[in-house]
Amino acid sequence: MSQHLPSRPRVEICSECAGLSRRGFIKSVSGAALLGAAGTMAGVAPLLAARTVQPAGSRPAETAVKALFDSLNPEQRKIMCFPFDHKLRSFISNNWHVVDENVGAIGKLYNPEQRELIRQAFKGVTSPEGYEKFEKQMKDDGGGFENYTCAIFGEPGTGKFEWVLTGRHLTMRADGDSVESTVFGGPIFYGHAVEFNERPNHPGNLWWHQARLANEVFQSLDGKQRDRALLETSPADEDTVVRLMGTTEGIPGLPVGELAPDQKGVIEKVLRDMLGMYRASDVEEALLCVQKSGSFDSLRLSFYKEGDLGSDGIWDRWMVQGPSLVWYFRGSPHVHAWVNIAHAVTERRARI
Helix, strand or coil: CCCCCCCCCEECCCCCCCCCCCHHHHHHCCHHHHHCCHHHHHHHHHHHHCCCCCCHHHCHHHHHHHHHHHHCCHHHHHHHEECCCCHHHHCCCCEEECCCHHHHEHHHHCCHHHHHHHHHHHHHCECHHHHHHHHHHHHHHHCCHHHCEEEEEECCCCCCEEEEEEEECEEEEECCCCCCCEHHHCCEEEEECCCCCCCCCCCCCCCHHHHHHHHHHHHHCCHHHHHHHEECCCCCCCHHHHCCCCCCCCCCCEEHHHCCHHHHHHHHHHHHHHHCCECHHHHHHHHHHHHHCCCHHHCEEEEECCCCHHHCCCCCEEEEEECCEEEEEECCCCEEEEEEEECCHHHHHHCC
């Protein structure tokens, strides 16, 4: 393992990102499950609780990461291999490279066989539909998959490890459950910019439909509910936004538990769509986290007046937050989405 490591991540403050990424399972879980109905979630819990730490060879993404690690030559390892406890492993930003993209970009550092292994790891942490959307996002925002970067922390097959894929508007991870109690192996990020200053209806944006669904919930609220849900100032567009609270105390917004069943159903549709971008095992773990932290009713829903493109009352920025979940959708001037989901309160300081 090389010790010739950069002291900090490569973070780009680009002109377009000022200020410095399974349908089968989800469809099988009824709306009541995600809504946290006690009986249904109790039925799902044994399946999820039975899930144990799996070796790299049992999952496609981790299998590809192990094969990639074994194929690296010494010079490649100097560039993209890090100790497991290196600070870069849990870093996140809207636009950054875990290694120097001038030498470590996927299209530069790796041979064709290795690039295919990286692509298989990428496919392995997404659903088929999610993979297609992320691939288009990478092409639109970063010029394509080949311009993104990745790194391996630890040593697959011999101990804890994590693979991290980074670039503009994207951070993804695969860890084989090496990072305990954490979904996705840590905080993740996705986004998309059809243009820097998008129009109010965000034509062509891959993720704007998620905000439209969320705004359906807002439109269904009565006056008092809107007063609680609608806040003036949005959170900072930075890594601190995904720090987990571990409790509902101090979390602003409207408690989901106070909504009517049909309103909860629309929120469920939003979360189902967002989770549906990722692989089934991560979806299962995310659902378990929600259940353990007080179920769906423990979440808070917030919308923000700040950043309302066109001043049309269709809120571009919104957040779902609970003791062990943060999903912040900042839709102006284009989409940035910050995500962090974990099991235990005591684990939260290790995430960010």
